[in-house]
Amino acid sequence: MEALLNSQSEVTEAALAAIAHMPTASLPMLMDDAFTQRLTDADFMRVAVLLAQKSHDEGGCPIGAVIVDNAMRRILGKGHNTLVQENHPYNHGETSAIRDAGRRDFSQATLFTSLSPCEVCATLLHMRGFSRVVVGDVTNASGTELLLRDKGIQVDILEDSRGIELYARFRAERPELDLEDWKGVSATREP
């Protein structure tokens, strides 16, 4: 059976949204390698942002991430922040994608994140051996790019304007949720 998305298919927003929402293990049903290999870095960043949008639609924090192997460009894992959805104080986009990927060698993999990593995730990306991190939004966030580069990780900034706009809107709408996600419940109670 030919995959729905194949060498003949266009890379559209609808295709990227379907990729974002499809469980990772089922992605081969959705697209074949010929299609996958045509996806650009900007396309993978779009998938991360569409995962952020999914989280926002669920009432959660709009941050998504996708892990791609460097050679075949296959998606190994993906996910989004689940602070609200799983009542989980620390499942950021990055940890969600890493959990989804499972126990793998990440040394030949790239993590695309819609938002600049927090310090915990930046430390984790180093400890799990990632070779490259692509960041879609350095406007709303923390500046851990320096920390990652210090540890020898290639960091590329690839801004996605709709992702930046989405996160800025979330911050304006739900400042207490943004603060909790970064600094914990205690920070939201300080005078």
Added chain:
Amino acid sequence: MEALLNSQSEVTEAALAAIAHMPTASLPMLMDDAFTQRLTDADFMRVAVLLAQKSHDEGGCPIGAVIVDNAMRRILGKGHNTLVQENHPYNHGETSAIRDAGRRDFSQATLFTSLSPCEVCATLLHMRGFSRVVVGDVTNASGTELLLRDKGIQVDILEDSRGIELYARFRAERPELDLEDWKGVSATREP
């Protein structure tokens, strides 16, 4: 109905093991506040080590953690490493206990961990606002106590000899699993 463990009950190893294995939300069925408040720091550390033992019995990494509120001494969350059990590249004892506790203010809480935290968890404990961390084993591990103290967290070392012995045995038995848990799959493949 009176709880099984109450003001009349002895604090035994069997009692602590039952506490370790009981789901957190069901702990009030097992013990009342009068019993809880008699538990010492060393007892909570035993619970963390008994969680480490549970993980080891499941074929996983033997590291456990318990979160206790400072005022009432109630257990807010607990857990153990699930690298093997959940195929999860980063669910350490500390993150497992934090996930179990859910979205809470940890600024008046203490985390007991059977093993010195890794750098990712140490950063997380700071970002989630913990006031105190009690470490049961600084023999087998990393020295993040300095990092935690630098960030203003009270750190107490309360060694549990059976926990130290258990982790040393695990390291000797499963060195590749210990390495993966600390540094990722890629580290186990380096020449």
